[in-house]
Each structure stands twice: as C-alpha cells, then as structure tokens.
Amino acid sequence: MSSPVTPGRRAREWAAPGYALLLALAVTAPLLTPGYLLLRDAVSTPRSYFSDAALGLSESAPRALPQDFLIAALTPLVDGGVLVKALLIGGIFLAGWGAGRLAELLVPDAGMPGQLVAATLAVWNPYVAERLLQGHWSLLVGYGCLPWVAAAVVRLRSEATGARWATLVFWIALAGLTPTGLLLAAVVALVCVVVPGDGVSRLWCVGAVLTTAVLAASPWLVASALGDGLGSSPSPGVIAFAARAEPGLGTLGSLAGLGGIWNAEAVPASRATLLALPATVVLLAVVAVGLPTVLRRRSVLPLLVLAAVGVLLPAAAATGLGLAVLRDVVEAVPAVGILRDGQKWVALAMPGYAVAGAAAVVTLRGRLRPPITALGAVVALIAVLPDLVFGVWGTVTSVRYPQGWPIVARMIDAEPADVAVLPADSMRQFGWAGPAPVLDPLPRWVRADVLATGDLTISGKSVPGEGGHAREVQRMLLAGAPAETLAGAGVGWVVVESGSAGSMGIAQQSLAQLPVAYRDTELTLYRVGGVSQPAPQGKRAAVVAAHLVWLALLIGGGIWALVRRRRKDVPSGT
Incomplete structure (x- = not known):
C-alpha cells in the first residue's frame, strides 16, 4: 500500500514547479494584461482560420506547422491573444520545472537546492531573453519540452511502463509545435538513449523516438511535399542568420553563454554591452563547478557531450568555411534551410547545463551548505541578466488592435x-x-x-x-x-x-x-474583385490528415500517461 502523503512531502513536491512558475511569471508579467502579443515574429490575433497558408500550402515554406493549425483549431473556443500568451508562459514554465525534474532524476543528492539552481539556469538565460525579443514563442514551447524529453528517455532506459512510453510520445509531439522544436527534442531523445539502464533496450528506444518524430513531423513533411514553399533556395540568408559575437566575447563565447542570436536588435540591453562578458563567466562558472560531480556519472555524460556539440557546431557554422559549406548544402537541398539560424540549436545545451548547475551544490557541500550554494548561484544568475524581468524591461507586452x-x-x-x-x-x-x-x-x-x-x-x-x-x-x-x-x-x-x-x-x-x-x-x-484559386481539396485533405496524426500523438499520449499514472498512484485495496 502506498505511503501517506504528508504536508511536508507535498510542499517539497510543489516547491520546484512553484518556483519555476514564479520565474516564468516574472519574465512574462506584462503579458498578463489584456491584449495581444505583437513583436517581430510573434503575431497573435483574435481568430485564425484553416487557410492555405495555415496548412502550409502557400508559396512560403511550412515553418509554422503545426502551430498555425493548432491556433486555427482552438481560436473558435479561446481568443487567440489569450492562447498564444498562455502557450508562451507555459513553455517557459515547463523549461524551469522540467530542468528541476531532470536534476532530481540524474543528481538526486543535489536535493531541492540543486533543483532550484537547474530551474533558474533553464529560465534565466540569454537564450530565453533573445528568443522572447525575436518573438519565437512556439520555439520556447519546444525549448521547455527538452528536459522532459530527456527525463522520459532516461526513465524508459531504467524501466518500461505504458505511462513512460506515452510520456515520451507526448513530450516529443508537444515540442513538435514547430519543426525546430521537434528536431531539438528528437536529438535530445536520441542522445539520451545511450545512458545505461536495464529497461527498454537502446534499439527499441531509438526505433520509438524515430517513429514518433516522423509521425509528429508529418504536418510539415506532407505540406512540404505538396506545397510550393521549397521551390526556391533561402541560401542568401545563411550569412544574415549566422550566430553573432557579443561585446567582449567571440562567437564561441557568446554561444557558450547561450547568447549570440543573429539579430542584434533582439538582445536585452545588458547583453549589448561589455556586461555580456561577466554575465557569461557567471553562467559558465555555475556549470563548471558542477562538472567534477557529473563527469563521474555515466547517465549525465551524454547530455554534457550534447551541450558541447550544441555550442561548438553553431560556432563552426558561423566561420567562413562553415558558412560556405552551409550555403552549398542549402542550395543543393533547400529543405534544410531550417539550419541557417545556427544560434537556435544552442538550446541543446540547456539540459546538460541545468544538470551540471544543479550538481554545483554537491561539489561544494563539503565547504558550503547546499541551500547557501543554491542561493548564491540563483542570485548570481539573475543579477547578471537583470533586464530579463518584466518582459525584458517591458518590451514583451500586450497591445491592442x-x-x-x-x-x-x-x-x-x-x-x-x-x-x-x-x-x-x-x-x-x-x-x-x-x-x-x-x-x-x-x-x-x-x-x-x-x-x-x-x-x-x-x-x-x-x-x-x-x-x-x-x-x-x-x-x-x-x-x-x-x-x-x-x-x-x-x-x-x-x-x-x-x-x-x-x-x-x-x-x-x-x-x-x-x-x-x-x-x-x-x-x-x-x-478588386478577382477570384483566387485555393489549393486542391485533395492536398488540403492530406495535410489535415497529417495534422490529425500529430494531434493524436499529443492528445493520446497525454491522456494515456495521465491515466496510467493515476492508476499507479491509487493505493491498492481502495
């Protein structure tokens, strides 16, 4: 029979998600007012429809699928402004909570102090600030899913249950709100397959991840095959979208500090000055302090390797040779134009960084009590990026049409x-x-x-x-x-x-x-009075069917995981 849940235990269970929610609200507070998110690439409207563009059948590449389909499906029920802002806030919240849960799984001796450090590092960093300012709200939803994807695979490697399979499917599908989010989640999942464990075999895990990823990608794969958006090459944008060096830092240093977005205007004020250097030093110092602990744990090593690759490859792609190679690849295969914004792939470093940051309290516990170490790390991470608070100093806010x-x-x-x-x-x-x-x-x-x-x-x-x-x-x-x-x-x-x-x-x-x-x-x-020609009904039906496959993964995986988890939590004999 299950042990009783004491008030103290319940409080500890809700401490990490409560703290992550507090961080998310501190970042997005201006969005809690009525209105719509309108900032660079972020556009929310009261209502959306299943137009050819929303289905990826227009001339533009289907970069916003299945995001646009979901918004069109839900706005008859929920105002689009409320929906987009809720998804954005939810994505940032999931990043913090998920980082804490991943730290609890991989560095359990870090305890609650370590979880709070991990949550802070996942939310309070330049990547979140810059993607907010660029208006990439759906990418931040995918970013928030990454630690959950990692945790789901690690748990599957230790024990196979229906709930764990369903959980993995749900998180990959949710990350797949955009093509980039799906690719990020698939890479994290495949890397975590190599962790040791006596549960599901690596071969079965790889097969499950790839199958889920392909099915979740069906909206934009089908739209790409049927639409006209891949007929021209986006190669002229390769140089314009390359990662950018921040003041006092080279491109590699900027990326290692989770910054370096291509658009210099989508950068918080503190990262546009020499303050970017000490801020990066602080973030990397928190990670480095935890490395002596996590380098001895085989279950964490894959995420650390992924973090290094997630920084080094975008840095290499921003060099003269890297840009030339990427331009040739994009010209030969326009579909891989998704790779041209190199800095967004630095999100792959977040799960490893978060776990290493949590481990800092373990490394220093012989000298400092874990709560003291955690407090110092949290304060330092927030202090070096003060202008992330309140919608990046009020820039990310609600507006009215x-x-x-x-x-x-x-x-x-x-x-x-x-x-x-x-x-x-x-x-x-x-x-x-x-x-x-x-x-x-x-x-x-x-x-x-x-x-x-x-x-x-x-x-x-x-x-x-x-x-x-x-x-x-x-x-x-x-x-x-x-x-x-x-x-x-x-x-x-x-x-x-x-x-x-x-x-x-x-x-x-x-x-x-x-x-x-x-x-x-x-x-x-x-x-004007002209009559336009919509996409053929056959193409529309095929793309809608592909979106329903994605929805089935998302809704089915979520319901299955919740039901199986609820059954597991019910004490025997009741």
Whole structure:
C-alpha cells in the first residue's frame, strides 16, 4: 500500500514547479494584461482560420506547422491573444520545472537546492531573453519540452511502463509545435538513449523516438511535399542568420553563454554591452563547478557531450568555411534551410547545463551548505541578466488592435479572395504596437490568403523569401498596374496599412481605380474583385490528415500517461 502523503512531502513536491512558475511569471508579467502579443515574429490575433497558408500550402515554406493549425483549431473556443500568451508562459514554465525534474532524476543528492539552481539556469538565460525579443514563442514551447524529453528517455532506459512510453510520445509531439522544436527534442531523445539502464533496450528506444518524430513531423513533411514553399533556395540568408559575437566575447563565447542570436536588435540591453562578458563567466562558472560531480556519472555524460556539440557546431557554422559549406548544402537541398539560424540549436545545451548547475551544490557541500550554494548561484544568475524581468524591461507586452482591424477582417472573410498589402514590406512598424517591427498580422487573421513575399531586410541587406506570386503582384501594384490586371492575377482585395514603412511606388495609380470598401486613419480596404484559386481539396485533405496524426500523438499520449499514472498512484485495496 502506498505511503501517506504528508504536508511536508507535498510542499517539497510543489516547491520546484512553484518556483519555476514564479520565474516564468516574472519574465512574462506584462503579458498578463489584456491584449495581444505583437513583436517581430510573434503575431497573435483574435481568430485564425484553416487557410492555405495555415496548412502550409502557400508559396512560403511550412515553418509554422503545426502551430498555425493548432491556433486555427482552438481560436473558435479561446481568443487567440489569450492562447498564444498562455502557450508562451507555459513553455517557459515547463523549461524551469522540467530542468528541476531532470536534476532530481540524474543528481538526486543535489536535493531541492540543486533543483532550484537547474530551474533558474533553464529560465534565466540569454537564450530565453533573445528568443522572447525575436518573438519565437512556439520555439520556447519546444525549448521547455527538452528536459522532459530527456527525463522520459532516461526513465524508459531504467524501466518500461505504458505511462513512460506515452510520456515520451507526448513530450516529443508537444515540442513538435514547430519543426525546430521537434528536431531539438528528437536529438535530445536520441542522445539520451545511450545512458545505461536495464529497461527498454537502446534499439527499441531509438526505433520509438524515430517513429514518433516522423509521425509528429508529418504536418510539415506532407505540406512540404505538396506545397510550393521549397521551390526556391533561402541560401542568401545563411550569412544574415549566422550566430553573432557579443561585446567582449567571440562567437564561441557568446554561444557558450547561450547568447549570440543573429539579430542584434533582439538582445536585452545588458547583453549589448561589455556586461555580456561577466554575465557569461557567471553562467559558465555555475556549470563548471558542477562538472567534477557529473563527469563521474555515466547517465549525465551524454547530455554534457550534447551541450558541447550544441555550442561548438553553431560556432563552426558561423566561420567562413562553415558558412560556405552551409550555403552549398542549402542550395543543393533547400529543405534544410531550417539550419541557417545556427544560434537556435544552442538550446541543446540547456539540459546538460541545468544538470551540471544543479550538481554545483554537491561539489561544494563539503565547504558550503547546499541551500547557501543554491542561493548564491540563483542570485548570481539573475543579477547578471537583470533586464530579463518584466518582459525584458517591458518590451514583451500586450497591445491592442485599433478598431478598424476587426472590421476589415470581417469584410474580407465575407468574400474571401487573395489579399495584397501595401506598403511593400513583410515587416510592419505600427505606432500602436511599439517601436519594434512585427510581421503583418493580417495573414493570421483572415480566411483568405494574404500575399506575402517573405522578403526580409537584415542589417541593411535584403534576404528574399519564397513568395514568387506575391512578388509579382507586388510588382504590379508598385508599377501602377490597371485594376483588371490585378483582378486577373486573382487579387480580391488590397489593404493599405497607413503609417508603416515600406515602398508604395506609384501604386496610387492602381488604387485610384478601385472602390474603397473601408477607410480610417490606420487602414484602407480596396475591393478588386478577382477570384483566387485555393489549393486542391485533395492536398488540403492530406495535410489535415497529417495534422490529425500529430494531434493524436499529443492528445493520446497525454491522456494515456495521465491515466496510467493515476492508476499507479491509487493505493491498492481502495
């Protein structure tokens, strides 16, 4: 019969998740207010739909699958602003809680002090800050799953149970909210297969991980095969997206400190100065102090090797030779363009760093009591990155759409057809959304497909996207093409987003021929009347089926794990 749960034991069980939640809320506090997350790549809208773009059947590569499908499925029930912010906060919370659980599993003698250090290191670091500022909320969900994936595989290697199999499937599927998250989770899982254990064999573990990963990847694999997003190579962006050296640090040092994102504007203020050097020294010192303890534990060694590789490979890819090789590979196989943002793969170092940080209290317990060591490490990690708090000093916050946006969205939804947008730029800067640029929210708000070239300007250099048809329509508009020409190209509407930067060319010649359907100080909607051609129903059905496979893994794995765990927790004889 199970031993009774005492209040003290229950308090200890909830200490780590409670602390992780506190950290997550400290980081994301401004998002708790009403409104929407609009910051660089992060775009949330009240409602999303199963458009061709949301299913990955547009000209752009399916980088946001199955994320966009999930948002479209849930926004009829939950406001999109609430949903995206909840997922973001949940991802950061999972990173801290999961790091604590992984430390408890691999370094049990570190106790609760070690778990708190691990949680702090997983949440309070430059990687989280920079990805927040870049708007990569779904990547942070995948990042938060990594310690849970590692723990699930380690437990399977020690004992095979139905709940443990289901748990592994659930975490890999949840990390698969984006292609990058799935690849990160699969790599962590495969590396952890080599830990010693008498449970599931390594061969069976590898087979289970690969099978789950392929099934979870089916949304973007099927969309890539059926869509047009891989027809052009993103190789011009290889150099622009390379990892970047921070002040006082080379590229290798920046990556070792979990920093170095390609976009210098998506960096907290403290990392843009020489303070980046002592901050990196502190983070690496916490990890280094724990190394003498964990290097003697075979179950931790795979994660330490992965941490080293997760730092060294992106650093090598940022060298002249590495960039040349990566550019050649991407030109030969455009599908691997996902590799070009090298710094995001540094997430692979987090589980190993967290466990080593937890072990610091074991290494020093002969000199300092574990709670004292933990307190010192936690305070130091937070102190060297003070501007992560409160949404990176209030930068990551909620905003409200002007009243014209929902009106325009409803009008387009009433007669769905391709939408062209001016000024000609993929990124927008709205006074009401703050000073940072943001992807145009319209493509995620309407039933119709919004024509977007995907072109980006990074450090003054243009990185072309995959939108060939969108680029041709944009060229027509900027050249003042007749309304009949636009309609013949399938354009049903033109939206002018006033106040945002970008070229207008002589588009006014085209716009003067079009009836105005709506106008205010922020938006003008013109009716063109063209009829667009949606993707064939067969392709849509295939992509939807692939998404249902992913959903089955996520929901089925989660329910199975919970049910089996609940049965295990029920005392015998009840």
